[in-house]
Amino acid sequence: HVQLVESGGGSVPAGGSLKLSCVASASAYVACVYAMAWFRQAPGKEREAVAGISNDAGAAYADFVQGRFTISKDSDRNALYLQMNNLTPEDTAMYYCAAKYSRPAGTRDPLNRLLYDLWGQGTQVTVS
Numbered sequence: 001h002v003q004l005v006e007s008g009g010g011s012v013p014a015g016g017s018l019k020l021s022c023v024a025s026a027s028a029y030v031a032c033v034y035a036m037a038w039f040r041q042a043p044g045k046e047r048e049a050v051a052g053i054s055n056d057a058g059a060a061y062a063d064f065v066q067g068r069f070t071i072s073k074d075s076d077r078n079a080l081y082l083q084m085n086n087l088t089p090e091d092t093a094m095y096y097c098a099a100k101y102s103r104p105a106g107t108r109d110p111l112n113r114l115l116y117d118l119w120g121q122g123t124q125v126t127v128s
Contacts, residue, residue: 002026002118004097009123016087016127022080022097022120031075035100035110038071038082040093040125047096051082052110055103060110064090087127094122 008020020038024030037052051071053059059071070083080097098116107115 004120
């Protein structure tokens with residue numbers, strides 16, 4: 001049973017930076033996975049995609065990212081990262097890592113929540 005464990009959240013002032021990490025519990029998981037992504041959910045709002053990366057589409061970002069965030073994978077460390085720069089209070093949310101191991105028959109949009117069937121517990125990001 002594979003688990004995704006996020007870390008790297010915290011409290012930063014507006015304009016600051018954070019790097020989120022998501023480590024998979026199964027060895028070589030990130031090297032073989034079809035797609036992974038970061039989602040976020042603010043209080044009272046629906047979970048939304050931030051950035052995703054897949055074997056078919058490469059990296060994709062939500063419109064609100066506007067060049068501030070970078071998603072990347074490190075197969076050697078079995079990890080997914082999200083480098084976030086120039087953070088604003090609107091970026092305050094719980095951030096979740098998600099994964100889809102096998103290439104699906106249905107949607108392959110790396111920003112589509114329905115693509116993913118494995119989720120982490122989340123890491124809180126607060127920008128003030």
